[in-house]
Amino acid sequence: MNMANMTFPFGTTNGVFPLFFSEEVTSPWVLATLVGGAYLLSSTLSQMLSYKYPVFGVSSQLEPIVVSNFRFFRRAEDILNEGYQACKDKIFQFRRVDTDMLVLPYKYVEDIRRLPNSVASPTIAHVHNLMGSSTNMHITLRNNLHFRTLQLKLTPNLNSLTRPMQEEVTFAVEKELVVSEGIWNQDALLTVLKSDAYALDEWVTIKPYHTILDLVARGSARIFLGKPLCRDLEWLEVSTQFTENVAEAQGYIVPDEDKHNILSWMMEIATHKEGEASALAHLEVVMSLASIHTSQMNAVHCLYDLLAYPEFLEPIREEIRAVVAEAGPWMNWTKSQFSKLRRLDSFMRESQRFNPPTLLSMHRVLLQDTTLSDGTVLRKGAHISMPVNSIQNDPEVTPEPEKFDGFRYYNLRQGDGQGHLHQFSTTQDRILNFGHGPNACPGRFFASLEIKIILVRLLMDFEFKLKHGNGRPANLRAHEFIFPNPDAEILMRRRPSSERLLLY
Known part of the structure; x- marks a missing residue:
């Protein structure tokens, strides 16, 4: 997908900001001086360029925008952190090819949360960011049928959708697992999946990005379309190759025996105009984009992090075994059983x-x-936004933010009255990955459940390790977006049958 949410920030070649982020700088007075200096410098530059707010997007008045663009492409996180630190409780901005983006401090979260869509439109912003006219995202401007369906139908029915997702993940793992570079039915991995003798002695190389993409695509398709369309190979390609295949989706809007799925629900609550086959197909692909790739990336990151921090793996497996002891085989689990996996959620x-x-x-x-x-x-x-990563990693919000603590939120939930807070799908005024308020991501509860279903199956049935002593695969960064490395390879083998998940 062609990501167009590109930003163009304030240059850092003046020598001030590299010093500010150097580990050698420890004095609070020096830090305060540098932050203050950064703010004054950016304020002066803003006035020179007729900006109302401090600008982080150009190093000089004459800098070509292509230079600013490339700088942000390479160093977005550093640049946004510089703006956040310099303007902690103030608005700052950066230049972008298509607009000057205003970045608001978290003190305005409640203000923005309460603004009606008729005043502050998230849909127009997202369509603009994703080049709606080029990627066909503009369909979401016509109506909010997809949003209503997720809120009114999908989330309330998650418990009844748990088993279908488990069935589809089981089908994908045991029958049609897609592996490296999108090859179907790769012989080596299928041997591992079906042969205990081979699997216990041999490791095979996989690319988790592609393997997990298939599991997520198939689990999502089961809920989006139901059987048997969810197993159609052409649809799976359409749903994962968004921009090229929107038109092809129209061929899938046909009656289905299974009516407990998003397509049927959209047809049920759609107005006459919203219910046109082409519009429904278009929305199906748009929602597939949002569902599949974000859940896939979260799951891949989790797997990479478990390899980097293996001390968390066995306690997570212990928690899974405790749920098995209470609820029985995996396929009998309901949504509430997956909700008990607090360590995994954390x-x-x-x-x-x-x-x-x-x-x-x-x-x-x-x-x-x-x-x-x-x-x-x-x-x-x-066009306004919140620097969610800078806010969440502020030491005032997350103590020791540089430390990876897999059970950080599990421990927080042990406090009085905290049991339902600090969850993966929970939003707070300074935890904004899913947004906050009435426009928060409506599919986050579905994503949380789907990721857990996939990870539980993988972690209990397979072992994973890094190749040749390599470290965690480095992320790829493009502007403000962060992706798991799609070409990273790890090793995988099946666990002994006595240690695997009891399915039925």
Whole structure:
């Protein structure tokens, strides 16, 4: 997918910011001086360029935008952190080819959360970010059928959808697992999946990015389309190759025996105009994009992090075995059983903190002048966002943010009245990966369940290890987006039958 949420930040070649982020700088006074200096410098530059807010996006008035673009492409996280540290409780901005993006401090989260979509539109912002006219995302501007379906039908029915997802993951693992570079039915891995004797003695190389993509695509397709369409190879290609295949999806809008799926629910609650086959097909692919790739990346990051921090793996397996002892075979589990996997949930959240899908969230385009609670006026047409990664990794929000603690949130949930907080799918005013408020990601509960289903099956049935003593595969970064390495290879083999998950 062609990501267009590109930002162009303030240059760091003046010598101040590299020093600010050097490990050698430890004095609070020096840090305060540098932050203050950065703020004054960016403020001066903003005034020179007629910007209302401190700008992080150009190193000089004459710098070509292509230079700023490339700098942000390479160093987005550093640049957004510089802006956050320099303007902690103030608005700053950076230049982008298509707009000047305003970045708001978290003190405005409640203000933005309460703004109606008729005033501050998240949909227009997302369509703009994802080049809607080129990627066909503009379909979401016509109506909010997809949002209503997820909120009113999918989330309330997650318990009844748990077993179908488990069935489809089982089918994918044992029958049609896709592995490296999208090859179907790779002989070596199928041998591992079906032969205990071979699997116990031999390791095979896989690319988790592609393996998990198939598991997520198939689990999602089961819920999006139901059987038998979910196993159609052409649909699986359509749903994972979004921009090239939107038109092809129209061929899948046909009656299905299984009516307990998103397609049937959309047809049920759609208005006459919303129910046109082409529109439904288009929305199906858009939702597949949002569901498949984000869940896949989260699951891959979790697997990589478990390899990097193996001390968390056995306690997670112990928790899974405890649920088996209570609820019986895996296929008997309901959503509530997966909710009891608090250690796994905590690990997923910590992994997401270290590897967020994007450094910015809560995007809005203002459709009229807007006055915030402290009197600040944001003008019509402004594109605003929140620096979610910088906020969450502020030591005031997350103590020792540089430390990976897989059970950080598990421990927090042990406190009085904290049991339902700090979950992977929970949003808070300073935990904004899924947004916050009425426009928070409506599919986050489904994603959480799907990722758990996949990880439980993989962690209990297989062993994984890094190849040749390599470290955790490095992430790929492009502008504010972070991706797991799609070409990274690890080793995998099946666990002894006595240690695997009891399925039935």
